[in-house]
Each structure stands twice: as C-alpha cells, then as structure tokens.
Amino acid sequence: MKNILIFSTAYLPLVGGAEIAVKELTDRLTGFEFDLITAKLKKNLARQEKIGRVMIYRLGSGRDFDKFLLPILGLIKAIRLNRKNNYDFSWAIMASFGALAAWLFKKINRRRPYLLTLQEGDTPEHIYSRAKWLGSCYKKMFTQADFITAISYYLKDFALKQGATAPIEIVPNGVDIKKFSIFNPSERTFVRADFQFSKKEFKKKLKINEDEKIIITVSRLVKKNGVGDLIEATRYLPAGVKLIVIGAGELEKNYKLQITNYKLNDRVLMLGIVKNEDIPQYLALADAFVRPSLSEGQGIAFLEAMAAGVPVIATPVGGIVDFLRPGQTGLFCQVNNPRSIADMAAELLNNKELAEKIKVNARELVVKNYDWDLIAVKMEAIFNSVIARSKI
Numbered sequence: 001m002k003n004i005l006i007f008s009t010a011y012l013p014l015v016g017g018a019e020i021a022v023k024e025l026t027d028r029l030t031g032f033e034f035d036l037i038t039a040k041l042k043k044n045l046a047r048q049e050k051i052g053r054v055m056i057y058r059l060g061s062g063r064d065f066d067k068f069l070l071p072i073l074g075l076i077k078a079i080r081l082n083r084k085n086n087y088d089f090s091w092a093i094m095a096s097f098g099a100l101a102a103w104l105f106k107k108i109n110r111r112r113p114y115l116l117t118l119q120e121g122d123t124p125e126h127i128y129s130r131a132k133w134l135g136s137c138y139k140k141m142f143t144q145a146d147f148i149t150a151i152s153y154y155l156k157d158f159a160l161k162q163g164a165t166a167p168i169e170i171v172p173n174g175v176d177i178k179k180f181s182i183f184n185p186s187e188r189t190f191v192r193a194d195f196q197f198s199k200k201e202f203k204k205k206l207k208i209n210e211d212e213k214i215i216i217t218v219s220r221l222v223k224k225n226g227v228g229d230l231i232e233a234t235r236y237l238p239a240g241v242k243l244i245v246i247g248a249g250e251l252e253k254n255y256k257l258q259i260t261n262y263k264l265n266d267r268v269l270m271l272g273i274v275k276n277e278d279i280p281q282y283l284a285l286a287d288a289f290v291r292p293s294l295s296e297g298q299g300i301a302f303l304e305a306m307a308a309g310v311p312v313i314a315t316p317v318g319g320i321v322d323f324l325r326p327g328q329t330g331l332f333c334q335v336n337n338p339r340s341i342a343d344m345a346a347e348l349l350n351n352k353e354l355a356e357k358i359k360v361n362a363r364e365l366v367v368k369n370y371d372w373d374l375i376a377v378k379m380e381a382i383f384n385s386v387i388a389r390s391k392i
Helices: 017-028 066-085 097-108 124-134 137-143 153-161 199-205 227-234 252-261 276-283 300-307 318-322 338-350 352-369 372-391
Strands: 002-008 032-039 048-051 054-059 089-093 114-118 147-150 168-170 213-218 241-246 268-272 288-291 312-314
Touching: 002 017, 002 066, 002 097, 002 372, 017 032, 017 054, 017 300, 017 372, 032 066, 032 097, 054 066, 066 097, 089 097, 089 372, 097 114, 097 137, 114 153, 114 372, 124 137, 147 153, 147 372, 153 168, 153 318, 213 227, 213 276, 213 300, 227 241, 227 252, 227 288, 227 338, 241 276, 252 268, 276 300, 288 300, 288 338, 300 312, 300 352, 312 338, 338 352
Parallel strands: 002 032, 002 089, 032 054, 089 114, 114 147, 147 168, 213 241, 213 288, 241 268, 288 312
Antiparallel strands: 048 054
C-alpha cells in the first residue's frame, strides 16, 4: 500500500469545494493510505479522527490563528509521522499555510516528491493579500513543486505566473453523478427512484405556489459569490418568481437586511445551511440555478445543478468558462450587474425551448467529463507518476 501525507489548511467537517474534492477522491483511491495534517480552527473538533479513508491530525488550540501556526506545527508533525509511515509523497491542497508546511517538509526530504493541487476560488486581490502573509515563500510553493494539478485553466495560468516549472495537469472537481442526477431531461424521466416525490407538496411546504417559478443558488454568503446582486435582481423579475438561497456566511445579516429593505421577504427564502445530501431535492424544484460570481476557481455547485437538469446562469470568470458555453450549456450574465442577471433569468424562464436545450447539453457534458469516478482514475495516474519521479 502506498502512503500519502496530505497538507490542507482546513478540512472536514469545515466544508468547501477543496475539502469535498479530497473526500471524494480519497474514498475512491483504495490503493493508497492517507494521513492529513490540518489546522484545528474550531475548539469542538477532535485532535485526531478518521473521516472516510483519511486519518486527520488537527493542530493548534482551536482558533483562527491556528492556520498561521500550521507551517511549523505541521512540519514537526509530518517529521514524526514520516518516521512511522515513510510516505511516498506529500500532497498540498491550495497554495496556503498547509502548502507552506508541505514545502518545508520537502526541503528536509528532498527525494520525497511534493504535489500541489490548486483549488483557489477567491478573487486575485484576496489571493495576493494571503500571499503577503507568506512572504517570499509563496512563490516557492509553486517553483519547488514536483507536480501541480489545477481545477481550471485559469488556475494553471496563475501557477505559471508564479514561476511554476513542474508539469501541470488540469484535474477538475467533479460531481457525484448518482446523487445529483435527479432528472434526465433528454428522456424526461427521473433517474433516482427516491425522487418520485410530489413537487407540488414540496412547494407547498416551502409556501411556494404551484405556478410560481423558482431560482435557486447554493453559495457561501461572501462577497465573491455575488448573492447580493442576485437578491437585487429579484426586484426586476415578475412577482411570480421566487429565489431560494442555500448557504451561510459572513454577509448573511447584510443580505437579510437587503431583502427587508427591498420588501422581498415574501419572495426570497433564506434557508441557511442544508445538508449536502438534501440539496438534490431543492434542485428538483428549480427552474434555474444562478450564481453571479466575482471570481471562481471552478464551481462545483454549478456542475451539480447541471447534473440535476437545472439550467445555469453564471458570470464568465475564472474556471466557469471551462464548462459553460452560452446558449449551449448555460447563460452568461455580467459581473456586478443585477439588471443583466434579471435579463438572463427572464430569457431562460420565458423560453422553454432554450431551457430544455441547455438542460440536455449541460447534463451530457457533466456525465461525460465531470464524474468523480472518471476524475479519480486520472488522479490515480498522476499519483503513480509522482511516485515514479522519486525513483529516478
């Protein structure tokens, strides 16, 4: 069995696209054993526990400051674990504090390869502000990597701008096709037997009339996801269109105040955090999925909606352009432009033929290119390639 040591600034149960990706891949890559070093960040999290196939070691006292300590505490922990487990290589998730620990570990174990995976979805301004904390070491996380994977061409270009010289492969995040393939629009049939439910009854439970249209977004409530623009756009749509917002974040209070000020309390439903396994039933109600992001590394939520047969409206930023073709697999709206969002939503909701075309094309794209099972095969080949490099 091959042993891999993962470094990640945060990990489950703290959830983001990167954390989900690690869980999905490690569950499928049964020929490897995984240990993971991360910052504790929350006092109620165990210092050591196993989630799925990953043994997690959380370092620090359970505060946000733990991430700043991770490079040193992570290095010390890695040295101790390596004496026992003799890792084949280290795998850093995102160019952040965890990757700095991985790079330091590489410096004292020069024959042990270091793989960097780029999952960043923040704006360039936010990324560079984080880079300031890491100083001159930031670029070395790129230049000293033996192999780099990126979830989008946007992030591959970013790595090259940081001076990366190692091989770089595009390995996108994927979708659990079985979970999110609710409806097959080309065959007009439900794929999952457990979703033969009454949409009418579910709408009634949410206090939505049967004839009302539903726009949904699944987003962290932070500035970069543009949820405030989406709420404002709802003002410009007919009263028979309702918005469901799933997610939580630092701007939740601001958005609730915005909804009240715009007198949209009866049209915007803020549902907070919903379990990932329950999201498909909400997608089954939706006529459109909209997230007008300011930046996006890739965007798993878009792909999940596409797999569910829900047409997507997004902005042409970051990794979104890798999978969204306007008029074919979705529609583009302008960044920071609520009127543009409303116009695209109206076009989709009023043009049944266009909506059906997008549903069919988008679902076929996801099934063909973004199934986690397929992506795991590609990642396994990369892992074996990285290990082979250490034998040279």
